[in-house]
Amino acid sequence: NAGVTQTPKFQVLKTGQSMTLQCAQDMNHNSMYWYRQDPGMGLRLIYYSASEGTTDKGEVPNGYNVSRLNKREFSLRLESAAPSQTSVYFCASSELRGGAGNTEAFFGQGTRLTVV
C-alpha cells in the first residue's frame, strides 16, 4: 500500500520557469490537500479539493494553480516560479467526516523545491 506518492522529490527551478508537482493517493480518499512548509511557519494550506471535481483556495494560494484530475490525483502547478516559492511542498489526503470513518491526513514524503 503506497499511500500518498509525490513526484518529484527534489527540484531546482530558475525564476520564471514553470513546473507541476504530482500527487496520487491509493486510499480512495475524497479530500486532498497541498501544503507548503517553511521554517518557523508550520504547514500552510495552498489549495485543497474536498472531492473530485472541486478545488478551493487555502491560506496561501497566490502563484499556484491546482487540478483534481480524478479521485486519485491532485496536481500543483507553479506557472512562473519565484524565489519566495522556495519551500518544501507536501500533498495529503484524508476522509474527514463526522462520526465513524474519520481519518487523519496522510502525507506524502514531500517535494523540496528551490527557485534560484
Next chain:
Amino acid sequence: AQSVTQPDIHITVSEGASLELRCNYSYGATPYLFWYVQSPGQGLQLLLKYFSGDTLVQGIKGFEAEFKRSQSSFNLRKPSVHWSDAAEYFCAVGVLNTGNQFYFGTGTSLTVIP
C-alpha cells in the same frame, strides 16, 4: 477563524526525562485533534488522534495526549524520552466544513540530550 498555537518553538530534554508539548486551539465546536511527528527530511507521521470519547488517548511510540475542553488544549506527553524522539512535532485541528480542512501549529522542535 480556527487556529492552533504551539507556544514552545524549541524544547531540550535529557534522555529518560519526561516530556510535555503544549497545544492550544481556537475553534467553536469540539474539534478533531491530531499530533504528528516529522523527522528531518521526512514527511509527517501520525502519533495519535482524538475524535470523541475518552479524553486521554494513547498513540504510537509511547506517546499520549489529553484533551481538555475547558482549556482548549491537547498536550502531548511521554513519560521517558528516547534519543530517537528528537524531531519536529506538530499539533493539528481537523474542521468539518465544506472543505474538511486541517489547521497546523507552527511546530515544536525537540532536542534530546544523551
